[in-house]
Amino acid sequence: MGITTKILYAFLSLGVVMVWGLTLNGIVRKIFARVQGRIGPPVYQPFIDIKKSNAKRTGITHGIMFYLGPVFRIAGGVGTYMFIPVIFGSEIFSNFSISGDLLLVMYFIFFGQLGMALGAGEGGHPYSAVGVSRGLAQMTAFEVPFALSVISLAIQHGTLNITEIVAAQQGGILSWTLFTNPLAVTAAMISMLGMNMYNPFSIVIAPQEIPMGPPTEYQGSFLGLLATNRGIFAGAKLVLFMNLYFGGATSLPILMWKTFAIYMFSVFIGAAFPRFKTEDSIKFFLKIPTAIGLLALLIAYL
Amino acid sequence: MKTIYEDLNKRFTMSGYKQQRDDLAFVTVDKDQLVNAITYLKDYHKFTHLAFVTAVDWLEENEFQITYLLHNYELKVDLGLKVRLDRDNPTMDTIHHLWKQARVYQRELHEMFGIDFPGSPGVNDPMILESWEGPPPMRRDFDTKKYSEETYDHRERQHIEPEDHLRKQLYPED
Amino acid sequence: MIDKDKYKDVNPVEEEVKTLESPKNNWYVDEKTLANADLPEEEREWFSDARPQVVPPIRWTPMEKFLNWARAKSLWILAFGTGCGAIELRPLLTARYDISRFGMAPRPTPRQASVFMIGGYVSLKTLKRIVRSYEQMQGPKFVVAVCSCAINGGMYWDSYNTIKRIDNYIPVDVYVTGCMPRPEAVLSGFQKLQQLIMDGKAEGQNLYAEKFDWYKANQKKVIKDWNMPDYNW
Numbered sequence: 001m002g003i004t005t006k007i008l009y010a011f012l013s014l015g016v017v018m019v020w021g022l023t024l025n026g027i028v029r030k031i032f033a034r035v036q037g038r039i040g041p042p043v044y045q046p047f048i049d050i051k052k053s054n055a056k057r058t059g060i061t062h063g064i065m066f067y068l069g070p071v072f073r074i075a076g077g078v079g080t081y082m083f084i085p086v087i088f089g090s091e092i093f094s095n096f097s098i099s100g101d102l103l104l105v106m107y108f109i110f111f112g113q114l115g116m117a118l119g120a121g122e123g124g125h126p127y128s129a130v131g132v133s134r135g136l137a138q139m140t141a142f143e144v145p146f147a148l149s150v151i152s153l154a155i156q157h158g159t160l161n162i163t164e165i166v167a168a169q170q171g172g173i174l175s176w177t178l179f180t181n182p183l184a185v186t187a188a189m190i191s192m193l194g195m196n197m198y199n200p201f202s203i204v205i206a207p208q209e210i211p212m213g214p215p216t217e218y219q220g221s222f223l224g225l226l227a228t229n230r231g232i233f234a235g236a237k238l239v240l241f242m243n244l245y246f247g248g249a250t251s252l253p254i255l256m257w258k259t260f261a262i263y264m265f266s267v268f269i270g271a272a273f274p275r276f277k278t279e280d281s282i283k284f285f286l287k288i289p290t291a292i293g294l295l296a297l298l299i300a301y302l
Numbered sequence: 303m304k305t306i307y308e309d310l311n312k313r314f315t316m317s318g319y320k321q322q323r324d325d326l327a328f329v330t331v332d333k334d335q336l337v338n339a340i341t342y343l344k345d346y347h348k349f350t351h352l353a354f355v356t357a358v359d360w361l362e363e364n365e366f367q368i369t370y371l372l373h374n375y376e377l378k379v380d381l382g383l384k385v386r387l388d389r390d391n392p393t394m395d396t397i398h399h400l401w402k403q404a405r406v407y408q409r410e411l412h413e414m415f416g417i418d419f420p421g422s423p424g425v426n427d428p429m430i431l432e433s434w435e436g437p438p439p440m441r442r443d444f445d446t447k448k449y450s451e452e453t454y455d456h457r458e459r460q461h462i463e464p465e466d467h468l469r470k471q472l473y474p475e476d
Numbered sequence: 477m478i479d480k481d482k483y484k485d486v487n488p489v490e491e492e493v494k495t496l497e498s499p500k501n502n503w504y505v506d507e508k509t510l511a512n513a514d515l516p517e518e519e520r521e522w523f524s525d526a527r528p529q530v531v532p533p534i535r536w537t538p539m540e541k542f543l544n545w546a547r548a549k550s551l552w553i554l555a556f557g558t559g560c561g562a563i564e565l566r567p568l569l570t571a572r573y574d575i576s577r578f579g580m581a582p583r584p585t586p587r588q589a590s591v592f593m594i595g596g597y598v599s600l601k602t603l604k605r606i607v608r609s610y611e612q613m614q615g616p617k618f619v620v621a622v623c624s625c626a627i628n629g630g631m632y633w634d635s636y637n638t639i640k641r642i643d644n645y646i647p648v649d650v651y652v653t654g655c656m657p658r659p660e661a662v663l664s665g666f667q668k669l670q671q672l673i674m675d676g677k678a679e680g681q682n683l684y685a686e687k688f689d690w691y692k693a694n695q696k697k698v699i700k701d702w703n704m705p706d707y708n709w
Contacts, residue, residue: 029576037571041579048579051546052590056615057531057681060524060587060709211584219587219614431637432601433700439636447634453698457628457641 001091009092010082016093017081018228020256021235022046027260028267035271046227053224062122062217069119070218070225076112077229080105081236087255088166088248102150102160105240109195112233113139116214123217131213134278135204141285142194142201148293149188152300153244156181162240166248176247183296185245189265190289194281195237196263198270203278238262303327303379306347314339318384328369328382336385337395340370344400349374349381352400355407357415361442364389366417370397387417396422414440503692503706510706523705528611528685533676540676547590547616548673549579551666554589554613556606559596560656561622567659580666586612591669592646596656597625597632598639604699610646611708617681618673620665622652630655644694647680 026043033040061067083101087093098104117136120128154160156177157168169176178185194201205213215226238259242249246262249255276284307319307329316339318330331339343349349372358367366387373380387394396419398405408419409429416438419425428434436453437444502513510525534540555565568575569582583589586609598606610619621642624630629640642648649672652665672678684691688707696702 038574039577041576045579048546048550052550055543058614216585217587435700446636449636450634455641455644
């Protein structure tokens with residue numbers, strides 16, 4: 001397969017995951033509304049919001065980093081996604097999966113947040129700075145159990161290639177990591193709650209405390225870019241978790257079904273729980289999930 | 303209440319004791335003795351709570367009246383102290399050293415009635431009337447309607463009879 | 477609910493703009509620059525001195541219609557709780573009225589909001605904040621004024637400190653009458669606004685840019701201590 005076809009296929013799958021991620025966002029809004037007894041916005045509401053944000057007639061900027069913040073963020077989202085093989089055995093949805101791509105993906109998950117921190121910092125709004133410091137602190141915290149879980153997985157399968165990890169999980173539901181290494185899955189799923197930033201870990205955009213958090217000053221197409229990235233990044237994270245822990249997918253319907261189920265896990269927890277305080281949220285990640293992750297690492301090592 | 307008043311009356315010039323309820327009474331104090339009287343009440347009679355400071359404009363008598371309402375938590379009684387000021391040169395001693403919150407009341411009185419409290423912190427800062435240039439608006443000789451008509455734009459009144467309006471809407475062909 | 481067309485005879489659109497020649501005008505430098513004359517000398521370079529410009533709608537009508545549809549279906553509300561009308565926004569978010577089914581949501585920052593909801597009477601002090609928040613909003617922006625007080629002063633018709641006729645200071649798209657209006661009335665006001673946007677009639681931002689001098693003269697007439705830039709981008 002030539003590199004041109006490969007790039008074309010990667011952009012095709014990027015489009016698919018963006019649409020699916022935004023649709024999931026819409027479904028989530030609907031579910032939150034139904035839990036609260038409301039009707040809720042239509043499922044396609046995120047698309048309208050992005051269209052409207054991009055159609056703003058005026059805009060302001062605060063400097064170069066302010067421009068680059070959303071660009072870094074979306075680069076982080078796209079970069080995360082580009083190195084994850086989406087559908088096992090499919091040529092179109094294999095992206096740029098290489099040996100050792102797991103490390104690259106772990107790096108890219110961080111990358112967007114850092115770029116956003118720089119951009120939001122230049123916005124100059126105090127709530128942005130508070131949100132950014134909270135976000136980075138929480139990210140450092142939830143990254144610990146997630147990294148432990150991934151290392152345990154790498155030791156278990158003896159590889160850092162996502163495709164090989166998926167391949168090792170083929171052949172029946174019992175060969176999923178969920179059943180072969182349940183401790184690692186537990187630690188990773190808890191850290192995913194922090195990654196998705198729904199309650200109880202929504203301290204970054206905490207609507208009642210720091211109204212919007214980091215993107216307070218972003219408007220217009222900047223906001224459209226950030227909202228688009230929310231779809232891509234959510235999709236990329238879900239696909240990564242599905243590949244690592246839930247046996248991957250061999251076709252598009254299976255992928256949609258599995259990512260939906262994984263997402264709903266954090267959404268239902270978010271709809272049912274109130275928010276942690278900042279310090280409690282960070283302490284939480286460094287206690288039980290880290291302990292579980294260490295235990296998983298120990299078992300895998302032995 | 304009566305005993306407190308008698309005790310006060312020995313030390314300060316007071317008049318016009320008026321018992322409004324079992325637990326509420328008002329007295330009128332001399333302007334010079336007011337701060338002393340309040341200090342005495344706070345220290346010896348345990349009137350530790352300043353409920354409010356407010357003012358009344360007696361335009362006909364050319365006087366302002368400031369009312370301080372104090373509360374005693376042990377006896378659960380309120381005592382109001384009234385003081386009369388000259389309306390042409392309204393200046394009153396500040397009590398912000400007794401209760402810190404008094405300076406907010408004094409700031410408001412300065413803004414709304416033009417009563418000055420020398421020494422009260424921030425008494426000249428605007429509270430709600432930013433960029434105010436007229437006379438103090440709560441004085442009774444301030445014509446608020448006239449001021450409003452001169453300063454702000456009005457919307458012309460459009461009188462529509464509900465009956466006509468409904469008829470036009472429901473039966474447009476008539 | 478009153479829309480713009482109905483009250484055309486008292487709308488500022490029809491009135492003459494004469495302020496350019498008036499000697500009081502201290503912000504006009506040229507067609508694209510503002511003076512920011514009321515700021516201290518050292519603060520002037522912190523703020524933008526650009527005037528708002530009229531941004532015409534896209535010529536290609538189907539595209540503009542589609543964009544207007546998207547704008548109407550995704551109204552983000554910046555609620556300015558000046559008076560009792562602010563209370564009426566909260567029931568709208570609850571299960572009983574639920575404005576989120578029309579794609580509306582409250583936004584805490586003026587940068588992202590597209591509808592400015594003025595809830596009730598506007599005093600002199602809040603007018604300054606209203607002007608500032610309104611000018612910080614981006615793009616096609618719309619104003620919904622709730623309660624009679626925002627229309628003609630309401631029960632504060634003779635108050636020494638209440639602005640009557642908010643549409644002399646910022647362009648208003650939809651008024652909702654009532655003291656106070658029930659949530660249903662506010663909801664129908666928002667739906668009227670959606671209809672206006674979809675018809676392409678809610679061009680308040682362009683109106684503001686066009687009659688900028690008129691609005692600014694009105695604002696500076698009542699706000700005596702103008703200590704902010706002439707246009708808050």
